[in-house]
Amino acid sequence: MAIPRLTYFELRGRAEAIRLMHYEMEVGFDDYRIVDADEWETVKSVSPFGRLPLYESGALALCESHAILRHLARSSGWLGADEQRDALFDITQEALSEAQEDLWRFAWVKDYHQKTERYADETLRPRLRHLQKWLRRDARDGQYWVGEAPSHVDFLAFCYLDELDAFFPETLAEFPNLADFRSRIESLPRVAHYVATARPIVFGMGIKGPKIDPRVAIAPGTEFRNPWTQPIALTGSL
Numbered sequence: 710m711a712i713p714r715l716t717y718f719e720l721r722g723r724a725e726a727i728r729l730m731h732y733e734m735e736v737g738f739d740d741y742r743i744v745d746a747d748e749w750e751t752v753k754s755v756s757p758f759g760r761l762p763l764y765e766s767g768a769l770a771l772c773e774s775h776a777i778l779r780h781l782a783r784s785s786g787w788l789g790a791d792e793q794r795d796a797l798f799d800i801t802q803e804a805l806s807e808a809q810e811d812l813w814r815f816a817w818v819k820d821y822h823q824k825t826e827r828y829a830d831e832t833l834r835p836r837l838r839h840l841q842k843w844l845r846r847d848a849r850d851g852q853y854w855v856g857e858a859p860s861h862v863d864f865l866a867f868c869y870l871d872e873l874d875a876f877f878p879e880t881l882a883e884f885p886n887l888a889d890f891r892s893r894i895e896s897l898p899r900v901a902h903y904v905a906t907a908r909p910i911v912f913g914m915g916i917k918g919p920k921i922d923p924r925v926a927i928a929p930g931t932e933f934r935n936p937w938t939q940p941i942a943l944t945g946s947l
């Protein structure tokens with residue numbers, strides 16, 4: 710049987726938690742990244758909402774990143790076994806998704822580089838206070854967000870917190886349970902392997918172009934290939 714195909718761009722963005730799940734669960738998949746403008750036009754015209762990611766597995770063709778995550782969670786047996794636990798997964802996914810969307814929208818604000826202190830103060834700290842409390846709810850040890858093993862919401866949480874570690878490291882460090890959680894997921898051997906070998910350097914796009922991971926050493930000549938512009942030389946953080 711053919712392996713599933715995840716189609717996205719050479720970005721972490723909305724594909725990253727899906728990629729991480731596959732690596733951690735050792736499920737082979739085609740991590741297909743569109744860089745060609747004509748190909749993107751064709752795929753865009755058949756994508757139900759004209760966006761990526763798309764996920765194809767056998768007869769199934771899915772769009773919407775969170776629907777894909779939930780599909781994988783059902784296939785793995787994390788969702789669907791217990792109604793109360795499912796509700797906790799949903800709450801956690803919604804809260805993380807909202808936090809992540811907000812962070813991504815901030816990168817489209819004019820002169821956002823000059824407004825990071827204010828964003829950290831007015832938006833991030835209150836959000837992170839609530840998220841840390843939710844992670845530690847009912848005196849749990851905060852190892853995982855729901856249940857006793859990594860699940861789709863843990864990979865989503867990792868993606869959000871890891872982007873904060875890149876761009877708001879001091880703010881994240883004020884929340885030790887969240888910072889420890891991020892480090893713990895990053896050090897899972899299969900996640901560490903993915904990070905070292907296949908992870909895109911670019912988080913996503915912002916008003917100033919690609920958001921490059923400032924923690925990554927970039928080899929000379931590395932380019933960000935994408936279907937929207939000519940390849941962009943990656944030389945370090947923007």
Ligand SMILES: N[C@@H](CCC(=O)N[C@@H](CS)C(=O)NCC(=O)O)C(=O)O
Pocket residue numbers: 722723759760761762772773774775
């Ligand atoms: N709600 C959708 C949003 C998908 C979306 O906005 N995808 C963006 C990339 S993050 C896209 O395809 N942009 C390409 C374009 O519009 O040209 C999801 O979560 O999958």
